[in-house]
Amino acid sequence: MWARRTHPPPSDRSQAVELVVSADPEEAAAEVARLLVDVATEGGSVVLAGGSTPRRAYELAAAAQPYWGDVDIWFGDERCVPADDPRSNLQLVRESFLKELVVWPRVHPIPIELPAAEAAEAYDAVLQGVKLDLVVLGLGADGHTASLFPEAPALDVVDRLVVEAEAGLEPFVDRVTLTIPALEAGAHVVFLAVGTEKAEPARRAFGEKASRATPASLVRSRLGTTTAILDRAAASLLRPSSS
Ligand code: 6PG
Secondary structure, eight states: OOOBOSSOOOSSOOSOOEEEEESSHHHHHHHHHHHHHHHHHHOEEEEEOOSSTTHHHHHHHHHHOOBOTTEEEEESEEESSOTTSTTOHHHHHHHHTGGGOSBOOEEOOOOTTSOHHHHHHHHHHHHTTOOOSEEEEOOOTTSOBTTBOTTOGGGGBOSOSEEEEOOSSSSOSOEEEEOHHHHHTOSEEEEEEOSGGGHHHHHHHHSSOOBTTBGGGGOOOSSSEEEEEEETTTTTTSOTTOO
């Protein structure tokens, strides 16, 4: 079993979150796409989010830059479903992004053909020592990010980069997720959330003290900057000076 944090998580994350409020979901997606394209141009490693929100950002990034030969693609989490299952995050990235490219990045799928615990151990091993330039994360309606769900034991893990997890929201399938130490190693951690449904979790994640009840509030880059790219609806409960 993993070693777990014995002390409560930091209650007031000192590092401010840069809020970028876009007019609408399309503009928010374009902001994330620009960050992805920057990595394609400079080379580096990117962690991609799953779910539905980032689809448009991936489409725009592929349209803007077809050459990704100097990029390594990693996954923030994965659902333990077949690779061609519409719930698969790899399938999301394949159909919204990879299939449009002229030169593919090196793609590192989470090996969910293994049992979740073994898949987590295998991905933990290959992720060791990888410098993550950009970590793209989503925000669940319950405040989760990746597959780090409210009050989950995985929130306290300090000695692993990847663990297995139980889903706290649809789809209720076994998950494999990067841990907080893994996500915080990103030089630039970027959250993307749009829509009124994300206003309350965004307020808790980016405008309140860190809490295990809102895992996204616990994830801040340890090496660089943390940005929340929100459309007006998702930012509607945040004061402009929120940090
Ligand atoms: C996943 C994601 C997850 C997602 C949020 C938001 O595998 O489900 O990694 O953390 O980002 O659940 O999902 P939506 O973008 O679909 O709202």
